[in-house]
Amino acid sequence: MPLPEFDYIRPKSVEELVSILAKHGSEAKLMAGGTDLLVLMRDRLVRPRYVVDIKGIGELQGLSWDEGRGLTIGAAVTLNEIIASEVIRERFGALWSAASELADPTVRNRATLVGNICNASPAADTAPALLVHNAEVEAVSAKGSRKIPIEDFFKGVKRTALGPDEFVKAVHLPNPPDGAKSWYLKWKRTWGEDLALVGVAGLVANSGKWIVRVALSSVAPTPVLVAEIQNAFEGGGTLEEKIEKAAASIPGGICPITDVRCNAEYRTHVAAILTKRVLRKLLGLG
């Protein structure tokens, strides 16, 4: 099926991109991999007058890490580049595993992390990973640049905190606490490619005090961080008991819907199961 008509613009610098957005605003749609946008356009769900391809902008293609500033991922960095990064695999396990679970290898060759969060699907695989890692989104417009904590970035189904003239230049992940481990588990209808029925990212660290964070996708209008998880680890009891308590707090922290993919009831059940599984994995309980 053909795409509706549009003008294709491929800026070469961030400045150029800023002025294009200042001029066209909501009539323009940014395209990185295009794996979400082109499908929406084909189905006539969005009809932008301008498609602005950001892959020609060198500044957006960087993936960097250092001990001080942590991890920075540019808007044009693909998921396969993330998967290939040793640092991400070792220190940001949730992001690495989420990227590895998103769609399939051919899609990941084009799809980007920033595209995944800007699409703002409740099912975005990388969002829970960014939530447990306290990521920050660097947004740029003609008015300047600002940092948006990832918890404030998602505003609803397919809605973000970005203004019409604003774009995401990069995502920053601070270095996790000492000894931290993180991982993402995704539940689908099949072992093959699928959107998440439920996705759960967990992060666990303990250097004297427990730091435990769990975030989920596909169980609310936006990806959510369940704050009560931390409380479950603050009282006494064995690790097993803490995990049970954490899982018990999941239904109160989410509000899944019933749709063509599955029932809300099943999502709630699986969210608790995956929470247990990801925590057990991170705590080395097999």
Next chain:
Amino acid sequence: MKYSYMGKGVPRIDAFEKVTGTALYTGDLRFPGMLYTKLLKSPLGHARIVNIDTGEAEKLPGVRAVLIGKEAPYKFGIYMGDKTVLASGKVRHVGEPVAAVAADTEEIAERAVELIKVEYEELPGAFDVLKAMEDGAPLVHENMSEYRHAPFIYPKSGTNIANHFKLRKGDVERGFKEADVVIENEFYQPQVQNVQMETHTSIGQWLPNGQINIWTSAQSPFAVRHLLSVGLGVPLHKINVVVPYLGGGFGGKAGLHWEPLVVLLSKKAGGRPVRLVMTREEQFYTTAVRQGFYARIKTGAKRDGKITAGAFFYVWDAGAYADYGVNITRAAGYSCTGPYEIPHIKCDSLTVYTNHPYGTAYRGFGHPEFHFATERQMDLLARAIGMDPVEFRLKNAAVPGRITATGEKLREDAGRVDECIKAVVEAIGWGKKAPKEVNGKLRGKGIAALWKAPAMPSSTSSSAILKLNEDGSVTLSISSTEMGQGTPTGLAQMVADELQMPIEKVKVVTKRETDFSPYTWQTVASRGLFMEGNATLDAVRNLKEQVKTTAAELLGVPKKELEVAEERVFALGRPDKSIPLAKLATAGIFPDGRGIGGPVLGYGYYTAEGLTNLDPETGQGLPALMWTFGAQGAEVEVDPETGDVRVVKMASAFDIGRAINPLLLKGQVYGGIVQGIGSALMEEFIFDERGALLNKNLTDYKICRTQDIPEEMVFIPIENPQRNAPHGVRGIGEHPRISIEPAIANAIYDAAGIDLFEIPMNRERVWRALRKKGEKRAFA
């Protein structure tokens, strides 16, 4: 013998062109002046069309034809003439085309479609197959009694029932009285899609002189020509149908589909070729799909394991048009028992119209659907009488000498379901001690048997032409299409063996073209290798006869002393009496220059033998040219927390008579298993309450991906040759896909103790069943 290809894993003869992308499919073809089609589809499940305004669309530059149903009143249908190419008067399902535009580009056609305005008056719909059978249900076809239909179809006028197949054998009530145990269960399978890689694609041209040319992704070129001729009232010789390679058919491209639409658009556009390629979404809800299925089965058995009676009530959700559905209803009806002898049988198999997308053939022709019911029932009944399900099956197995549901006594060469069952038992280690729990997952094994015969007219036929070329090579023409199954390779092996020449010297024509190619009924029903094989062997005999006749004159040797091998005709033991085939291809030549004979063109045919019509009241008769028997076994792992079912191993055995090409055979078997697992665990049409399909895409209609394929697949060929078959072969195209669902369902019971009656056995459904069982235990 120098050349021996029978039983060898010869690589596909079309592998090179398919792998390199040079093989042509309908969608690759372009013609000068060709137009592109887009469809306007109904958003409603059942509605009267009040008005269609195409004015704006027609004004759009580049639009060459806009067609609506009123302009195309022709009725089509292979068994029931119930379908127009565009909805006329009313729409009968969401996604049904209401108008079509042919334009210079796809973009223009798309824009024009958006400019067409349709006014509907919504009608109450028939969205549930069982409710659609009730008195007073909204009628999908008010004028069904006026439709032309095949003589073996029994519609009930004034209802939604398009066919009622009846089978009565023995005295079923007496049979139930003789039983020690009687059980009754209901089973359900949803509508699914064939999901061919290549969507339906057709190019049509209706020239001003009356000639109609069609290039199409159809399984059966001669059926397209015939049905188009009948529907449009055009003489056959004015229609030429060309079929290149198909990118998968699985039954969904049998018969006639969108060919009449592109032809009528072409006529309106002054004879320009018009192309239509279905989108993936249209493949789900505009074009044909597999019927939904409901079964209620009552079976009785004695404590010693002998089944005494079976009552089979099958209801088929045909959707809006009958298409192949009415014949699937019949084929499933006469095979209703599965591969077992049951003395007393009653079967009612009904095709019911609903306001769903319309059903058609799908690999297995109803057999995957009803075998899920019958093979689950076999396990449930075995359990009820306290017998091992394998022993129970063997006790009742339809082995040679036993009587089928239609009263056929199985011949000695009919194939052995018992050997298939035993082979699968061995392969999956049935009854052997194995851990019930591995890493928190529950393990179990299940087994299911099967049978299927081709559903064909009693006089179905095939033909073949074998041309001898001037260099001694041969060219085989057949009209059975190639859609992945590999029949041309098998036939090339047969020709090379029979003529004792290298297979490299045998060409099988890839294009099928009704103006030139020999007739065949259809490429369906797992009939290709059997029917075309017989026709090809007949053509080889005919070619040999021709070359021997000429050679006998030239060599001065009686014809009966001559042999053909290694590209020569010769007399055994007399090296001086020999002539190359190449020297006979156009004509023989005497030493003085005189010619003899002529161009050699072997012709052969095969017509089904010994089939009869079935009695309309009792269903008794001989419907089966051959039965292919089989058995399939699954080993599964069930996650008790989430309901996930993983098929760890799948073993299959089929009595294929003779393996012509074990390599391609494996391909068929593995492909069937993968397709079956998709349907067993994830595939299903999900509708809203007004008949809109909610998952008409591959995002939400899941099919098997590489990760879902079992770690281990085992295929055991059983080879008891069939008497009237080429080299003893039986059809195998559909069978590997038939008993996957029941094998897995039976294994799930073994693993987790839950009984499933509904397909697909997806994670959520299995989890619900596990939870229900858990609750029962908690309250017990």
